[in-house]
Amino acid sequence: MKEILFQFGLSGEDFQAMPFGSGLINTTWKITDKQGNAKYILQKINQQIFKQPVDIAFNIRLIDNYLKDHFPDYLFVSPVVTITGDEFVKNDDSYYRMFPFITNSHTIDVVEKPQQAYEAARQFGKFTKLLSALDAAQLKITLPDFHNLTLRYQQFEIALERGNPERIMRSKDLIAMIKQNKRIADEYEICKEKFTVRVTHHDTKISNVLFDDADQGLCVIDLDTVMHGYSISDVGDMMRTYLCPVSEEEKDFSKIIIRAAFYEAIVAGYLSEMGAGLTEVEKQHIHFAGEFMIYMQAIRFLTDHLNNDSYYGAKYEEHNFVRAGNQIALLQRLQEFNKSCQSELVEDSL
Ligand code: GN1
Ligand code: MG
Numbered sequence: 001m002k003e004i005l006f007q008f009g010l011s012g013e014d015f016q017a018m019p020f021g022s023g024l025i026n027t028t029w030k031i032t033d034k035q036g037n038a039k040y041i042l043q044k045i046n047q048q049i050f051k052q053p054v055d056i057a058f059n060i061r062l063i064d065n066y067l068k069d070h071f072p073d074y075l076f077v078s079p080v081v082t083i084t085g086d087e088f089v090k091n092d093d094s095y096y097r098m099f100p101f102i103t104n105s106h107t108i109d110v111v112e113k114p115q116q117a118y119e120a121a122r123q124f125g126k127f128t129k130l131l132s133a134l135d136a137a138q139l140k141i142t143l144p145d146f147h148n149l150t151l152r153y154q155q156f157e158i159a160l161e162r163g164n165p166e167r168i169m170r171s172k173d174l175i176a177m178i179k180q181n182k183r184i185a186d187e188y189e190i191c192k193e194k195f196t197v198r199v200t201h202h203d204t205k206i207s208n209v210l211f212d213d214a215d216q217g218l219c220v221i222d223l224d225t226v227m228h229g230y231s232i233s234d235v236g237d238m239m240r241t242y243l244c245p246v247s248e249e250e251k252d253f254s255k256i257i258i259r260a261a262f263y264e265a266i267v268a269g270y271l272s273e274m275g276a277g278l279t280e281v282e283k284q285h286i287h288f289a290g291e292f293m294i295y296m297q298a299i300r301f302l303t304d305h306l307n308n309d310s311y312y313g314a315k316y317e318e319h320n321f322v323r324a325g326n327q328i329a330l331l332q333r334l335q336e337f338n339k340s341c342q343s344e345l346v347e348d349s350l
Helices: 002-007 053-070 114-130 149-162 165-170 172-180 182-194 231-242 260-274 280-284 286-306 319-349
Strands: 016-019 027-032 038-044 089-091 094-100 198-200 209-212 217-220 227-229
Touching (some): 002 089, 053 094, 114 217, 114 260, 149 286, 165 286, 172 182, 172 319, 182 286, 198 231, 231 286, 231 319, 280 286
Antiparallel strands (some): 016 027, 027 038, 038 094, 198 227, 209 217
């Protein structure tokens, strides 16, 4: 750690690293000074997943330059360069990068108030809006087919053939539920052609938004998966992670509920920035977004369980099985919620 900090121009005597955050992929530390003040965020990139860290750096530089040129007031958290002027420190074949810790900012891990959901959705909407004139095709593809639900479904089918036979047997109920909901993958395959390709964040969980001391959103962070994509990815992942008071880690599925006020906050926050820019087709699919992302995450967790946890890892034997079951329960609650909203709409129009 000392050597890595040194490469970023920091003395190991004056700074201390502490594990930080709850991401599943990269490893993150908070770097504090002697007084205990947070100064930097250090990250080791998971190269099993991100095969080309230099592509991530390319994208961040492209966006940074674009925003500095066109929207200089936007708070963009640029990486700290090393003493040799590089974006990474390479150590034992691993890539480390560092960001300044923005003073008077904080992140949150759980969405407790609709206002937080609104602010976050506004920030993700604003990010895509500010970059709407940047050709998304210029961005490198850091994770090919990341939100390609058609492919995720195919990978699930392959896992059913080649995965761990015992786990397949014990997962038969979840497998059946994934299959029963295949229409979500079919709908995606049909409608994706009609969507506008946009600069999309692809990881809109609440801890990827910086808030100021008055709980106003400042900007979005964690740009590793910023690529060309569709608005349903960003809106959908907000629904997946903000609507329910408990996360994908929760084992007691009776706690999985949909909070209507948070649903409205996400839609209102996103539309406050993107409303004028979205096409009719995109607007019509806002309500599809949550189902799309929750279903895809359920597939990804279950596929990984069947493949012996090779992607997400597992802290206990059934970890990804529980996560998949959690996401299926969330999908069911959202489907009930969407149905009841539709019947309310019908009643309203009568
Ligand atoms: C991963 O590492 P983290 O938590 O930012 C994953 C997301 C999933 C999420 C589920 C690159 O994100 O797609 O939604 O876990 N990122 C990657 O918690 O696979
Ligand atoms: Mg992430």
